[in-house]
Amino acid sequence: MDEVIRVQNLSFAYKQDYEVLKNISLVFDKKSTAIIGQNGAGKTTFVKLLKGLLKPTSGEIYIKGYNTKEVSTAFLSKYIGLVFQNPNDQIFKNTVLEEVMFGPLNILKDKKQAQENAIKALEMVGLQDKMHIHPYDLGLSDRKLVSIASIVSMDPDIIILDEPTIAQDHKGNTIIKNVIKELKEKGKLVITITHDMDFVAEIFERTIVLNEGIILLDGNTREVFSQQEILKKAYLELPHVAQLAKKLGIKQTLLTEQELINFLKHNKLNN
């Protein structure tokens, strides 16, 4: 199994006597992973630590073998990219294109190549026609897409998305799903924080449930969604389809529309 990230006994506190993450240990391989959990569980804090923007209070994090305490965040950015929860925290250039070129320009040092990467990334999120607009003249949903493109354009091996679907309509959601699928096909590790359980069920192989700074569940997405009681404790819910299947008395954990439709076509409900 090729290990991409190793987290060892990680603890973190913003202020004394208030630990946000408590002694977390885990390993990420290339399986696409969703991190879910209640508000304030520590999800954003956790990925900022992976990214090297925060440093562990105790414990170690290795990104492709590099200890985040020993290398600079800028150095790590070749390997790991993070799309921030609030796009306003990430955007600081005057045009969409400049914004998306900023990252590749820093790591490639080649303007032509950087621009090529940036334009490709903008095409992926469907913003190629808005390249010369000021990012603040875009709506929140487009601004979020800009922040995604500006990480994708850097082509790191690990890409973390912090609540990418905020403010997106159906079309935006589909764009983001396709971006993730494409990144997966390229062999990248995609980690996503989200509160959208349907999105988790549809896209991710592995799911981690974070609750009050500890890992409550970690496993195959379908297995995780079969643990309804624990999910409830973590203020989570089942995906809509699973809720309906459960209500219909179906024992299996069904996650997608198609699974449920097929089930109904071939089985009788026993109630």
Next chain:
Amino acid sequence: MVNLVVEHLKYRYPLGNELALEDISFEVKKGEFIGIIGENGSGKSTLCQAIVGLVPNFYKGAYGGKVLVKEIEVAQSDVSEISSYVGIVFQNPFTQITGSKLTVYEEVAFGLENLGIPREEMIKRIEESLKLLRLFEYRHFNPFELSGGQMQRLAIASVIAMKPDILVLDEPTSQLDPQGSEEVFQAIQDLAKNGMTIIIAEHKIEKIASYADKIILLHKGKLVDFDTPEKIFSREDIEEYGIVPPVYTRICKSLNVKNEAGFYPVTLEQVYYELVKVYG
């Protein structure tokens, strides 16, 4: 009793090329729960801001028609004065924090102080709304030290505490955990039952389907339809407006299961009822 009237509302942003709202008219009764849906850029936020008067009083631009809140024309009055009748929760919670208070508790107090609510009453309301949004244990936190979802909870709590007659919410649960957004929808439904009028723009289509009495469907600044969830989501052309119906409705469409009135079910309970009839 009608307490919000929108008549031939038109609006263009100062730097906009097209109308952001085009000839919008509708009426809302006291205690109704109204959902606004539409694709990105369809005008949901603009409409929300027009109801509280930020459009046009804050953004300027070209404005026509009128918005009447309890018979007051909002474009002609001060946003601050209107704020005792209409509250708004912004799309981005970060921009809702006043920045002039040091704790979550005082942040909720801000609006109440301005409205001149007596202190005892103020404290009661602050604690109620913080508990409702599960923020009470964070009451001593600096608002800027909250997580994204906690900040969104704070934005909602601050406005609910002001007890407006009309509560406008612009995607208020986009960053909430699943149970949190369910709790918020339930809480505002309770408020509606007690007579508060609710206007909520949302992309969470399943939630709107099960909570809204009626839905406004916007497309490119125009009001396409204003009707019950069943009727809106049973429209054959719904996807042309960038809206995909709730999962439950989609499943029923694939299986061709309709209710007695000839519409596709839109909520968990309804779809369960219909499916058991067919497959049970």
Next chain:
Amino acid sequence: MRYLSLYQEGNSLLHKIDPITKLLFVIIAILVPIIINTLTMALAFFIISTLLVFVARAFKRTLPIISFSSLVIITVLFIQGLFYLKNQTPFFTLGPFVFYKEGLLYATGIAIRIFNIINAVAVLIFTTKPSDLIEALVKKGVSPKIGYVFSSVLQIIPQMMSIVDTILDAQKARGLETEGSFTKRAKAFIPLIGPAVLNSLISTKERAMALEVRGFNSKKKKTFLNEVPYNKYSNVLQVALIAILVFSIIWRIISW
């Protein structure tokens, strides 16, 4: 976002006194020694304000300011001790330098007055939240808008600082070295000024909307969450302080 504030939580007697009383004390501690311009009066106030610094348990935090200004004061002592115009009585000699009594006394007077002011202000700022002070002034009838301007001024620097932090994070997250040598940091910092200013303008506009929809400019009479949890003697104290000021003025006029 942080608040520009030197306030420290505490429960000393001075934390419990209301901000207006403390503000009055600062004014009087500055004015009275000017009105009655004698060394004794300066010394009296110096002693009082120093005592208050200890009562406020703020000595440790005042010390750095005191020691910094001591540098200045020592030079004053030197210069006045050597060169004060009215120097007559040699006091002591240090190598080739003769220090005079008049100059030293004069400089000591200045030192005492400066330390007095520092101490008095320290008592106020270390034991009072700026927001409480502003709120107290608003309750006394200062317009809330002026109050808001004050508190925005107190916030603008921390706000800029946090915007700069945010942008620095955004930059290093995308491969710009912001740590390390001075040139590296400067290279990261200069292009940051533009966006920092722009961002704070945008947030100013958004903030104005946030205030407005929460009734900030409402004509209703404001109420306050923070009722005076302060010492009930504060009225007595305030009257006493004002009396001191009035007496000193009268004294000055009589003894003209």
